[in-house]
Amino acid sequence: xxxxxxxxDDDPTVAESLREVMNGYDISLEIATNAESxxxxxxxxxxxxxxxDLVLSGGNGFDVLRHxxxxxxxxxxxxxxxxxxxxxxxxxxxxxxxxxxxxPVEPRLLAAVVRGLCGIA
Numbered sequence: 001x002x003x004x005x006x007x008x009d010d011d012p013t014v015a016e017s018l019r020e021v022m023n024g025y026d027i028s029l030e031i032a033t034n035a036e037s038x039x040x041x042x043x044x045x046x047x048x049x050x051x052x053d054l055v056l057s058g059g060n061g062f063d064v065l066r067h068x069x070x071x072x073x074x075x076x077x078x079x080x081x082x083x084x085x086x087x088x089x090x091x092x093x094x095x096x097x098x099x100x101x102x103x104p105v106e107p108r109l110l111a112a113v114v115r116g117l118c119g120i121a
Contacts, residue, residue, distance in 0.1 A: 002026035003118035004045065006075075008038040008064055009053040014080065017107040018051070018114070027118055035059025039067040047075050049117030051110065053103075054081040065096055076117045080105050 003026065007015045010033045019029055030045070032038035034056050042050075042064075050068075054061035061079065068075065077096050082103045092100065099113060115121070 002028075003048040003120065004028045004030060005114055005118065006030050006032060006038065006041055006045075006047045006050045008032045008035075008050065008056065008061065009080070010034065010057045011053070014051070014053070014103075014105070018110055021107045021111040022114070025115060025120055027114065027120065033057070035061070035063035035067070038064045042068060042073055042075075043071065048119070049114055050075050050077040051114065052077050052079050054079060055083075062091070065093070068096065069093070078110070078113055078117070080110070 005027055007018065007029055009015065015029060015031045022029065030041060032041055036058060052061045052064055065077070076098045079092065079097050079100045080103055081100070101110065
């Protein structure tokens with residue numbers, strides 16, 4: 001398989017819907033449901049993009065972003081979240097986080113952005 005994207009979300013419907021619309025593209029999706037498993041995957045594999053929910057069971061998306069920064073891992077990241085007050089948005093590093101989408105995200109839109117991150121038309 002070609003490119004790989006890490007989905008960090010404890011809601012399985014996000015990954016399932018994205019997998020459906022990504023069918024036929026040379027992109028594999030790996031799923032982490034908490035910050036700890038996301039950190040472990042980021043330490044052992046390379047990704048062309050990350051789709052990250054900020055609210056996770058067992059940590060949060062900021063834990064994942066801090067882990068990436070501490071390890072010098074630079075991967076374009078898309079944040080998806082139900083609530084994002086303006087003061088929280090200001091805490092996101094623009095070098096890491098490329099886009100922020102409110103949940104629910106239209107799967108085709110998310111898939112188009114993911115394909116763009118991975119350089120697939």
